Amino acid sequence: MNNFWTLVGFEYKKIIIRKSVWVCVLLAVIATVFSVCGLIIGGNPATGMSNYDEMLMDKAYKLTLSGRQIDGDLILEASQAYQKVPSNVYPYTDSEEYQKFARPYFSVYALIDSAYTERGHAFNIDDFQTISEEDAFSYYDKRINQYRLNLQNNPSFTQQNIDRVIEIDNEVQKPFIMEYTDGYERFFSLSTTNAFIIMFLIAFTLSPIFVNEYSQKTDSLILTSKNGKHSQILAKIFTGGSFSILLSLFLSLVGYLLCMFIYGFEGANAPIQLHIPLITYNFTMIEAVFLLCITTVFGSLLMTGICLFLSSVIDRSIVVLTISTIVILLGMFNGIFPTAIEKVRFFLPSPMGTYFDVVLNQYSWNVFGINIWLYQAICGVAFIVGTLLLTLSYHNFKKHQIS
Amino acid sequence: MELVIDRITKQYKNKIAVDRVSLNLGIGVYGLLGANGAGKTTLMRMMCGILKPTNGEVKFNGIDVSEESYRDVLGYLPQDFGYYPEFSAQNFMYYMASLKGLTKAQAKTKTKELLEMVSLSDVAKKKIKTFSGGMKQRLGIAQALLNNPKILVLDEPTAGLDPKERVRFRNIISELGKDRIVLLSTHIVSDVEHISNTILVMKDGQILHSGSLEHIIKTVDGKVFECCVDSNTAERLTVAYPVINIRSEGENTFLRLVCDRMPHDTAINVSATLEDLYLYYFSEVSQHE
Numbered sequence: 284m285n286n287f288w289t290l291v292g293f294e295y296k297k298i299i300i301r302k303s304v305w306v307c308v309l310l311a312v313i314a315t316v317f318s319v320c321g322l323i324i325g326g327n328p329a330t331g332m333s334n335y336d337e338m339l340m341d342k343a344y345k346l347t348l349s350g351r352q353i354d355g356d357l358i359l360e361a362s363q364a365y366q367k368v369p370s371n372v373y374p375y376t377d378s379e380e381y382q383k384f385a386r387p388y389f390s391v392y393a394l395i396d397s398a399y400t401e402r403g404h405a406f407n408i409d410d411f412q413t414i415s416e417e418d419a420f421s422y423y424d425k426r427i428n429q430y431r432l433n434l435q436n437n438p439s440f441t442q443q444n445i446d447r448v449i450e451i452d453n454e455v456q457k458p459f460i461m462e463y464t465d466g467y468e469r470f471f472s473l474s475t476t477n478a479f480i481i482m483f484l485i486a487f488t489l490s491p492i493f494v495n496e497y498s499q500k501t502d503s504l505i506l507t508s509k510n511g512k513h514s515q516i517l518a519k520i521f522t523g524g525s526f527s528i529l530l531s532l533f534l535s536l537v538g539y540l541l542c543m544f545i546y547g548f549e550g551a552n553a554p555i556q557l558h559i560p561l562i563t564y565n566f567t568m569i570e571a572v573f574l575l576c577i578t579t580v581f582g583s584l585l586m587t588g589i590c591l592f593l594s595s596v597i598d599r600s601i602v603v604l605t606i607s608t609i610v611i612l613l614g615m616f617n618g619i620f621p622t623a624i625e626k627v628r629f630f631l632p633s634p635m636g637t638y639f640d641v642v643l644n645q646y647s648w649n650v651f652g653i654n655i656w657l658y659q660a661i662c663g664v665a666f667i668v669g670t671l672l673l674t675l676s677y678h679n680f681k682k683h684q685i686s
Numbered sequence: 687m688e689l690v691i692d693r694i695t696k697q698y699k700n701k702i703a704v705d706r707v708s709l710n711l712g713i714g715v716y717g718l719l720g721a722n723g724a725g726k727t728t729l730m731r732m733m734c735g736i737l738k739p740t741n742g743e744v745k746f747n748g749i750d751v752s753e754e755s756y757r758d759v760l761g762y763l764p765q766d767f768g769y770y771p772e773f774s775a776q777n778f779m780y781y782m783a784s785l786k787g788l789t790k791a792q793a794k795t796k797t798k799e800l801l802e803m804v805s806l807s808d809v810a811k812k813k814i815k816t817f818s819g820g821m822k823q824r825l826g827i828a829q830a831l832l833n834n835p836k837i838l839v840l841d842e843p844t845a846g847l848d849p850k851e852r853v854r855f856r857n858i859i860s861e862l863g864k865d866r867i868v869l870l871s872t873h874i875v876s877d878v879e880h881i882s883n884t885i886l887v888m889k890d891g892q893i894l895h896s897g898s899l900e901h902i903i904k905t906v907d908g909k910v911f912e913c914c915v916d917s918n919t920a921e922r923l924t925v926a927y928p929v930i931n932i933r934s935e936g937e938n939t940f941l942r943l944v945c946d947r948m949p950h951d952t953a954i955n956v957s958a959t960l961e962d963l964y965l966y967y968f969s970e971v972s973q974h975e
């Protein structure tokens with residue numbers, strides 16, 4: 284491919300020469316910083332402490348519990364601490380007893396409540412204060428039964444899917460061991476915003492890649508030059524793909540490091556069940572981070588395919604950006620698709636970078652006897668559809684007629 | 687070295703933009719003359735492979751227009767010359783050079799040489815968005831020459847150039863036409879007159895005439911008249927015939943017109959020029975535009 288890398292360099296130059304791209308990247312970094320720091324800004328009037336100090340205090344409590352097994356003994360110990368919270372103070376978290384006795388065990392309560400929640404009745408503080416010894420010691424049974432029940436009530440799950448979800452829970456080490464994982468939990472929570480920012484930035488940056496050649500009338504110069512109908516188009520596609528990968532990794536890294544530096548690096552090897560106990564994937568926190576980065580990259584590639592394809596067939600940049608933004612937003616809203624095609628949403632770019640879509644939803648498909656989980660399927664689909672769209676973009680620009 | 691255009695046609699729904707044009711072009715400068723909408727740009731685009739003909743083919747030494755090796759010998763300046771406003775002239779030339787397959791060293795040498803040729807060396811590092819129309823046009827000409835093309839297609843290359851630049855440009859084109867095929871279209875008759883070895887007159891998608899200046903002008907020989915008449919007669923004649931020149935001379939009006947028969951008793955037949963021919967063929971189109 285003649286002059287391919289030089290042409291790639293010029294395509295990058297066309298991107299970075301736009302001031303608006305730099306402004307958007309800067310805004311994206313600022314938005315990421317605010318998303319990470321949002322919870323530690325301000326203070327709590329009830330305790331008179333800043334949110335940052337409260338975070339440090341909770342961290343200390345969690346670190347105190349670190350290394351302890353989550354079992355009946357710990358649950359009952361936490362329950363006893365919660366029993367000291369008076370029932371006549373609302374909200375109970377404002378009471379002195381809560382702050383003094385129960386708060387050190389808040390992480391235990393937060394972790395187990397989903398297992399004891401019954402249909403139509405949340406597991407509240409009263410339930411926790413009066414939890415029976417039998418219930419406390421059957422936490423793991425209740426947890427898996429609760430999850431099975433949740434899945435059975437979800438029409439999107441087949442029985443085979445449910446069986447597979449329950450089956451892989453055997454691989455998860457139990458009892459869980461308490462660890463401080465707030466840095467990772469914050470990073471996972473950030474993923475929704477992060478995915479939106481990444482996908483929007485890709486759309487904003489890559490929308491003009493072909494369409495600007497049409498609108499600036501440089502298409503005729505490109506298409507009449509020796510390398511214009513092959514190397515140059517490949518250079519554009521490579522630039523689009525590599526830029527979106529670098530951008531998604533950069534913004535993910537910014538978010539990750541911010542979370543780690545503010546909340547702490549602890550908990551990398553803790554199971555993801557310490558964040559969301561009902562999940563049955565056997566991943567550690569750091570593995571989940573890598574998984575999320577991989578799916579985000581695939582989502583970015585799909586977004587690149589969509590943008591470049593639209594850019595090659597539409598002659599106005601704003602129209603390309605508008606359609607791309609609609610695609611991004613469609614993926615952001617749960618319940619926007621009819622139940623029959625509900626799962627389609629997961630195969631749009633933005634959910635591919637969202638932890639709660641990629642990991643929390645344990646959909647699976649049996650393809651020729653091989654079980655494919657949602658996080659695997661979205662990577663495969665993103666690769667196939669993205670490649671197809673990029674191939675179409677190549678041909679659209681190559682065959683573009685100037686009339 | 688031969689560029690063969692064989693019965694090339696372009697049809698848009700109900701309109702035939704180019705109608706079965708066949709040409710054999712060898713080394714030299716070819717001036718394509720025609721009014722707006724005559725099909726000049728469409729023909730040039732098809733010759734450059736950016737517009738697919740409805741019928742017919744274009745080949746250079748047996749190489750089809752769609753092939754990379756054809757583009758390797760092609761230089762093209764489009765009518766609407768597109769550029770990257772934020773790029774400097776030098777960077778733009780480097781980019782175009784890489785598109786045309788030049789190495790970095792070649793790009794550097796050629797860029798320097800061509801920017802000097804079009805008098806843009808002083809502003810080589812300035813952004814193109816700061817350039818005047820004429821400077822942009824000169825840059826367009828320079829980029830078309832980067833790969834030392836054997837086929838040079840220039841669609842209205844002198845548009846936006848001041849008279850001094852135009853004369854300079856004509857000389858460059860004449861020089862280039864010594865060892866390559868140069869096809870240029872223009873509205874400016876004098877450009878074609880001065881630099882074309884062969885003139886192609888195009889109207890309604892067809893080549894009406896093709897040949898040297900002398901040969902072409904012969905088609906209007908005996909049809910160009912000059913007369914000095916009163917204002918009423920002048921008014922009547924200007925409505926009836928294509929007028930090339932009109933000016934007041936005391937109480938009378940001097941007219942130079944093109945028509946098939948003597949327009950007035952006092953009119954005298956004079957030698958024709960290319961401009962006379964242009965008006966003879968395209969006055970009707972011009973009046974409608």
